[in-house]
Amino acid sequence: MNKDNLFICELITIDQNFKYISPYVESKEFIKEKNLLIPHIKPDIQQLVKIIIKPKITSKKIIYTPENYKLIVNGIITENIHYVADNKKQSVHCTQFKFSFYNFINLYHNQIKDIKIRIDDVFIQLCKKRFLKQSMLMSICVIPKRKCYH
Structure with a gap:
């Protein structure tokens, strides 16, 4: 561990591919912050x-406001953190966290073909041997049924 408690580790995000999305999409980025506490049955972190992260949309609905349509999205993030234990054996352990996210995106239409979500980046800091602070940059992308110009 270095003096700033910063580590370089492998990040794997299991999410949807944004490479082949039409230029007619509507998208939004947002931050999801979370404090993570390692369960008592697991050893401390060295x-x-x-880190393996998978976001999943669990529900969605479109509402109309005086300004425009809004897509409200609920979802679950499943995260597996693999770490070396702070003990003589230095064994590798894994702990899983699940937490929800909730956000919305303004729409210029109400005809949706698909919704995609992904984790763009993650910052995670080991504050204590059992306590992590985490910030995720996430993206929601709405693909219309037809080309929409706004």
Whole structure:
């Protein structure tokens, strides 16, 4: 561990591919912050090894406001943190966290073909041997049923 408690570890995000999305999409980025506490049955953390994150949309609905349509999205993030234990064996352990996210995106129409979500970046800091602070940059992308110009 270095003096700033910053680590370089492998980040794997299991999310949807944005490479082949039409230029007619509407998108929004947002930050999801979370404090993570390692369960008591697990040993303390010496060093993070790998983080696997998978976001999933669980529900969505379109509402109309006086300004425009809004798509409200609820979802779950499943995260597995692999780490080296702070003990003589230095064994590798994994702990899983699940937490929700909730956000909306302004729409210029109400005809949706698909909704995609992904994790763009993650910052995670080991504050104590059992306590992590995390910030995720997430993106929601709405693909219309037809080309929409705004």
